[in-house]
Structures are given as structure tokens and as C-alpha cells.
Amino acid sequence: MRLSTLLLATALTAAGTAAAGAQTIYPLTRAEILVGSKFDFKVEFPGAPAQGAVKVTINGQDPAAVLGQSATFVEKEDGLEHSAYWIRGASVAKPGSYTVEATAGDKTAKVTWEVFGTEARKAKNVILFIGDGMSVTDRTAARILSKGLVEGRYGGELAIDDMPYMALVSTSGTDSVVTDSANSMSAYTTGHKSCVNALGVYCAKNKSTLDHPKVETIGELLKRTYGMSVGVVTNSEIEDATPAGVVSHTRKRSDYNDIVKMFYAVKPDVIMGGGSPNFLPKSIPGSKRTDEENFVEKFKADGYTFVSTATEMRAAAAEGKTKVLGLFNTGNVDGAYDQKFKLGTTSKFPDQPDLAEQTRIAIDALSKNDKGFFLMVESARIDKYKHSLDWERGVFDTILLDNAVKQAKAFAEKNNDTMIIVVPDHAHMVGIIGSYDDSLPGQTPREKLGVYDKSKFPQYKPDANGYPESVDLPVRLGYTFGSYPDHCFDAKPHLDGEFVPAVAGAEKGTFIANEKYCKPGSVRVTGNLPAEANSGVHAADDVLLTAMGPGADVFHGRVDNTRVFRAMVSALGLGQVLAAK
Amino acid sequence: MRPFDLAFDLNRRGVLAAAFAVASAALVRGARAGAAITFEGLYKSFGVLGYEFADGVRALAGQEVTMIGYMAPPLKPESTFFVLTREPLAICPFCQSDADWPLDIVVIYMDAATPLVSAGEKVAVTGRLAIGSWIDPETGFVSQIRIEKAQYHRA
Numbered sequence: 001m002r003l004s005t006l007l008l009a010t011a012l013t014a015a016g017t018a019a020a021g022a023q024t025i026y027p028l029t030r031a032e033i034l035v036g037s038k039f040d041f042k043v044e045f046p047g048a049p050a051q052g053a054v055k056v057t058i059n060g061q062d063p064a065a066v067l068g069q070s071a072t073f074v075e076k077e078d079g080l081e082h083s084a085y086w087i088r089g090a091s092v093a094k095p096g097s098y099t100v101e102a103t104a105g106d107k108t109a110k111v112t113w114e115v116f117g118t119e120a121r122k123a124k125n126v127i128l129f130i131g132d133g134m135s136v137t138d139r140t141a142a143r144i145l146s147k148g149l150v151e152g153r154y155g156g157e158l159a160i161d162d163m164p165y166m167a168l169v170s171t172s173g174t175d176s177v178v179t180d181s182a183n184s185m186s187a188y189t190t191g192h193k194s195c196v197n198a199l200g201v202y203c204a205k206n207k208s209t210l211d212h213p214k215v216e217t218i219g220e221l222l223k224r225t226y227g228m229s230v231g232v233v234t235n236s237e238i239e240d241a242t243p244a245g246v247v248s249h250t251r252k253r254s255d256y257n258d259i260v261k262m263f264y265a266v267k268p269d270v271i272m273g274g275g276s277p278n279f280l281p282k283s284i285p286g287s288k289r290t291d292e293e294n295f296v297e298k299f300k301a302d303g304y305t306f307v308s309t310a311t312e313m314r315a316a317a318a319e320g321k322t323k324v325l326g327l328f329n330t331g332n333v334d335g336a337y338d339q340k341f342k343l344g345t346t347s348k349f350p351d352q353p354d355l356a357e358q359t360r361i362a363i364d365a366l367s368k369n370d371k372g373f374f375l376m377v378e379s380a381r382i383d384k385y386k387h388s389l390d391w392e393r394g395v396f397d398t399i400l401l402d403n404a405v406k407q408a409k410a411f412a413e414k415n416n417d418t419m420i421i422v423v424p425d426h427a428h429m430v431g432i433i434g435s436y437d438d439s440l441p442g443q444t445p446r447e448k449l450g451v452y453d454k455s456k457f458p459q460y461k462p463d464a465n466g467y468p469e470s471v472d473l474p475v476r477l478g479y480t481f482g483s484y485p486d487h488c489f490d491a492k493p494h495l496d497g498e499f500v501p502a503v504a505g506a507e508k509g510t511f512i513a514n515e516k517y518c519k520p521g522s523v524r525v526t527g528n529l530p531a532e533a534n535s536g537v538h539a540a541d542d543v544l545l546t547a548m549g550p551g552a553d554v555f556h557g558r559v560d561n562t563r564v565f566r567a568m569v570s571a572l573g574l575g576q577v578l579a580a581k
Numbered sequence: 582m583r584p585f586d587l588a589f590d591l592n593r594r595g596v597l598a599a600a601f602a603v604a605s606a607a608l609v610r611g612a613r614a615g616a617a618i619t620f621e622g623l624y625k626s627f628g629v630l631g632y633e634f635a636d637g638v639r640a641l642a643g644q645e646v647t648m649i650g651y652m653a654p655p656l657k658p659e660s661t662f663f664v665l666t667r668e669p670l671a672i673c674p675f676c677q678s679d680a681d682w683p684l685d686i687v688v689i690y691m692d693a694a695t696p697l698v699s700a701g702e703k704v705a706v707t708g709r710l711a712i713g714s715w716i717d718p719e720t721g722f723v724s725q726i727r728i729e730k731a732q733y734h735r736a
Binding site: 277286327329 | 631633634670683716721
């Protein structure tokens with residue numbers, strides 16, 4: 001009953017908006033807003049009407065009375081043909097349904113928000129693991145490679161699978177069916193859906209990428225309410241979309257230099273990843289900043305211990321440091337495969353840490369705070385390797401994620417006061433369709449592919465950490481990609497370095513097969529993506545979330561990605577604290 | 582098979598042919614050569630807190646050098662400016678906002694607007710070595726090492 005009423009209300013609201021065809025109200029309709037959390041309220045009126053010609057109400061009242069801040073009005077904002085009504089830093093004090101109406105002349109737009117509260121705090125800590133771009137296929141492949149598969153039964157469970165609660169999570173954004181890591185992470189860290197490339201903002205018409213309507217991130221919320229410790233650990237550049245989502249507000253995820261400033265503003269206690277050049281002043285060779293700010297020095301001045309190698313990280317942990325900035329590579333930290341086999345950038349950066357060890361050290365540091373902690377750990381390169389159609393490296397980094405989750409579970413076992421969530425941010429189109437068997441007759445991949453009863457069990461030999469000693473076996477997993485640019489394919493692992501399937505073509509902005517791989521035994525595959533794509537793309541498929549600990553029982557069935565935020569702030573009882581403020 | 586042997590339309594093939602003709606002409610006309618420097622030998626240290634150029638490379642600043650690398654996908658088919666990389670780049674550093682371009686690049690300023698070859702081509706560049714921070718006024722691109730008044734040919 002409630003559901004059908006909601007759907008009807010939504011349909012009416014949508015019809016009302018369409019009929020008016022005009023004003024845009026942010027937050028958008030059906031927004032779920034945590035009581036007391038901060039957001040920017042904005043209405044854009046096309047045609048740039050004067051202030052006297054427009055009217056905005058929330059549940060029939062003056063918005064300033066409901067949102068606790070006064071409004072400003074800008075005609076022809078940014079020189080564009082619209083006027084903007086703003087209430088920045090707004091918040092709603094009481095849970096409930098709020099209907100916003102914006103009228104200009106005979107046109108009225110209407111949206112409805114759900115402002116939600118929470119019960120009392122159940123969890124002291126929350127650890128959120130993101131397997132970037134991790135499809136169900138990656139879980140299956142990681143299990144086969146690290147646990148073995150004999151007569152249809154696995155040799156063990158993955159830590160990421162062995163959890164009591166599970167849900168399908170839908171990842172689409174406000175602007176498109178298929179989303180990116182910025183927007184999807186933003187849904188997890190703010191509870192608001194947004195558009196591709198956006199972090200912690202709704203996508204309005206503002207010209208500056210930093211001036212779009214903001215919504216508060218979990219990093220900001222936890223710092224200003226409980227004074228909890230916050231940790232952000234990844235093996236991508238720390239400014240990349242997923243880690244940035246904990247602290248950032250920008251329409252454009254590539255605003256790396258601004259994102260470093262935002263990390264500095266929020267000051268997560270533990271920050272670890274790659275991407276040092278955006279911390280260095282422009283006068284230092286190797287900097288990517290355009291100003292003279294030295295953020296390594298700024299963090300150090302604020303009491304952070306700076307570490308750039310695994311050895312230094314361990315030393316900081318041994319000394320009991322609770323505020324650590326770790327930057328271990330100029331770019332992304334090398335993935336598990338390249339670290340194991342000393343490839344990638346390991347000759348330049350021979351002492352990079354392992355995500356599992358980083359997780360353990362981060363938990364040690366953060367758990368010294370009696371008020372609890374929030375830790376986000378990302379295995380970032382699952383996604384990056386799948387973009388480059390290099391499945392072995394992607395699955396190694398899924399095993400890496402599993403090893404990191406093991407560390408969190410070991411910690412959580414002690415007190416049962418820690419919620420653990422493991423979730424991808426979006427999917428890729430991948431699947432296991434058999435195994436490649438070199439003993440089959442023929443020369444080309446399709447002749448070597450065994451399907452159904454010819455799909456033999458591959459015999460990967462995992463080391464103590466679950467990583468196979470070799471992926472170049474005579475019988476290999478038939479892991480396939482469903483979206484790809486032009487490329488040459490030989491169904492063999494890329495032992496020397498990450499696969500680069502396509503390179504720029506003669507026509508600007510288009511890509512063609514990388515001839516380096518077009519050798520006897522490979523086939524030329526015509527891309528099924530637009531020629532502008534240089535790699536595989538994300539998929540809109542739902543992703544699989546697993547969870548455990550207090551508050552994790554809300555995960556079942558299918559949920560929107562915004563519900564991950566809601567589950568975390570509910571477990572932490574944040575609504576009660578904010579409503580009392 | 583090289584990328585330009587693929588079945589492009591006639592127009593594009595014409596443009597490419599012209600590009601290679603000019604590039605070849607530059608080689609024949611120029612016949613320039615300088616002290617060889619390599620990507621492998623550019624730095625004496627390279628870490629997360631920045632890098633330092635090798636003493637031997639610093640000593641060549643202002644002098645004629647020759648360097649082999651790959652042309653990054655150019656901004657325009659004809660330009661005075663391109664980026665030389667250690668490995669072939671799949672992407673144009675400026676075309677995609679979140680492009681992850683490498684740090685160890687050398688910016689090339691040609692002595693005249695020159696047709697550029699398609700990306701993935703190995704090229705040899707000869708020109709005057711410049712070291713020090715410089716912001717390109719047209720693109721805003723920050724570089725630390727450049728080869729100026731340069732000419733190139735396919736290597």
C-alpha cells in the first residue's frame with residue numbers, strides 16, 4: 001500500500017514537473033536526506049526572471065523557516081539565462097515528507113524529499129570496502145584462482161562472500177543508465193544520487209565545477225558530530241573518484257588539486273594511496289599542482305606522519321601514530337600481480353605496501369579513538385584492469401580486496417561493534433564462459449575455448465596469500481569481456497605488463513587495435529563500442545553487496561546505492577545526534 | 582601491420598601521406614643530430630616527493646640533443662607542440678579530463694608548425710634541451726624538460 005502510494009505520488013510529481021517544463025529544484029525529487037545533514041538548496045528559473053516574479057515554498061512555508069538559513073537570489077547566474085534561488089548550508093530538523101514548490105508566472109515545479117531519521121547508535125565503527133568495478137564474475141574468478149575448484153566444489157570461501165547479509169545494489173545516476181566511480185561513490189558517501197563525474201554535488205548549471213549545490217559527505221558528518229576518526233585507504237591515486245568521495249564536492253572528478261585541498265579541509269586521520277604529484281608545489285619537478293602549496297608539509301605541520309614506503313608505514317604504526325599521510329607512488333600503487341612479479345612501476349617504487357597490510361595498520365591507528373572510526377578501503381585497480389581487458393590483474397586485485405577484508409573481520413570479531421560492508425561501485429560486462437585449453441586443436445582463441453563439458457577445471461596454484469604462482473597455465477579460465485574497443489586477442493595472460501588493447505587512431509578521438517599484440521595466434525577483434533572508446537566500459541548491471549555486524553541486517557533484496565549511506569549513518573545513530581543539535 | 586596500413590578512407594590516407602612526406606623531408610633537410618639522451622637516463626632520483634634530473638642531462642641544457650620516444654596523441658594534426666613519452670600512450674593527455682598522463686614526459690616545441698604522425702609512432706627528436714618549470718601559454722601545460730626548435734623523424 002505504501003509503495004503504491006509513493007509511486008502514485010512520484011508519477012504525479014513527475015507529471016507536474018513535465019507540464020511546467022521549467023524550474024529545476026535541487027535536491028531532485030525522491031531525494032533521501034538525513035535529518036540535520038547539510039545541503040545546498042537551489043532552484044534554477046529559466047528565462048532569468050526577477051526575484052519578485054518567483055515564489056518558492058517547502059510544505060507551504062518560507063524555505064528559510066524550514067531550512068534554517070536565509071535565501072539569496074541571483075539573476076542571470078554566471079551570465080546565463082536563468083535566475084538562481086539559493087539556500088546554502090541548509091538542513092531539515094525533523095524527519096518527514098517535504099514538498100518543494102517553485103513557481104514563476106504560470107509554471108510550477110514540484111519535488112518531494114524524504115527526510116529520514118535514525119534509531120540509536122548500534123555500531124561503534126563502520127568499515128566500507130569498495131571493490132571498484134567488481135562484478136559477480138570477479139568473485140567467482142577470485143574463488144577459482146585462490147581456493148580452487150574440484151568436481152564443482154570450491155576449496156574454501158572468500159572472506160567477502162562469507163558474510164550473513166547480502167543485497168543487490170542498483171547504481172544508475174540521475175543523468176544516465178550507466179554511471180562512473182565518482183557518482184556511484186558519491187551515492188555511498190552522501191546518500192544522494194548525482195551524475196557522471198560528480199562528487200558530493202548535484203549537477204546544476206553553474207560554470208565553476210566547485211560551485212554546484214553541495215551535499216554533506218560522511219567524512220564531514222562524522223568529524224563534525226562524533227569526532228570519530230576517519231580513514232581513506234586505496235591503491236589508486238588518493239585524488240581518484242572513490243577515495244575523493246569521502247571528502248569532496250566538485251562537478252568534475254579530475255579537479256585533483258582542489259580535491260587535495262578538500263582532503264586537507266576534512267582531515268581524515270589516515271590517508272593512504274598514490275598520487276603524490278598533486279601534493280607538491282609546482283616548483284618541484286614532478287609536481288602536478290599549479291600553485292606553490294606544499295600539502296605534504298601542510299599535513300605534517302598538522303601532526304601527520306608522512307610515509308612513502310611500506311617500511312616507513314610499519315615504523316609509523318610501531319610508534320603508535322594515529323595521523324598518517326601515506327603516498328606510495330606518483331600514480332596508482334601497483335596492483336597485486338605487478339607487485340608479486342615485480343612489474344609495473346615496482347623498479348621505481350620497490351617498497352609499496354599491500355592493501356591488506358594498509359587496512360590492518362589503518363584499523364590499528366583509527367581504533368585508538370574511543371569515539372569510533374569510519375574506514376573506507378578501496379581495491380581500485382579491479383576496475384582499471386578491467387577497463388584494459390586484463391582480467392588476471394583484475395582478479396588478483398579482487399583477491400587483494402579479500403585479503404584486506406580478512407583483516408577487518410579479524411578486528412570485528414573481537415567486539416562485535418563494527419559494521420563491515422563490501423560493495424562494488426558499479427559493474428563491468430564480464431563473464432566466465434569456459435576454459436582455454438592449449439591442448440585443443442587449432443591456432444586461434446575460439447578453437448582453444450572449451451565450453452560446457454569441455455570447460456576443464458584450471459589448476460591454479462595459490463601461494464599463502466591466495467595469489468596463483470602462475471596464470472600462464474595450459475588450461476586457463478575463460479574469462480571474457482562483453483564491451484571492448486578494436487583489439488588483438490590471443491586468450492593469453494599479459495605476463496610483461498598491463499594490456500593496452502587500443503591506441504589512438506589517425507582520426508582524432510578514435511582508437512584502433514594496438515598492433516603490438518597483433519601476432520600469429522591472435523585474432524583481430526572489431527570493437528563493439530563507439531570508436532571513441534579506448535577500453536572497456538562500465539555496465540549498469542546491479543552489483544552484489546555483502547555485509548556483517550550491527551546494522552547490516554538492512555541489506556536484503558534489491559536496494560538503491562543511496563541505501564548504503566543510509567545503512568551506515570543508521571548503524572551509527574547519526575540521525576539522533578543531528579536531530580538533537 | 583602498422584596502423585596506417587589499415588583501410589582508412591582516401592582523404593585520411595592523403596593527410597597521412599602528406600604528414601609522412603613532410604616528416605621525411607624534415608629528416609633529409611635537417612640531418613641534425615645531437616648528444617643522445619634517453620628516458621631511462623633522464624633522472625638520478627625519482628620518488629613520490631619529486632625527481633631530479635641526472636647530472637649528465639643537466640649538463641646538456643641549452644645544447645643540441647637527440648631523443649627517441651613515442652609521440653603522444655597530438656591535439657591537432659598540425660602543431661608546433663607535442664609530448665614525447667617513454668611508452669606509446671593510448672590516450673591524448675589533454676583530450677580526456679581525467680587522463681592519467683605519466684610524469685616522465687618531454688615536451689617538444691617544433692621550429693615550425695609541422696604535421697604530426699598518429700600516436701603510437703616511435704620518433705627521434707633533435708633540438709635544444711631546456712630544463713626548468715615552464716607553463717605553456719596556450720595550453721596551460723606545465724613541463725619541467727623540453728626540446729625546443731626541434732625537428733623529428735620516424736625512428
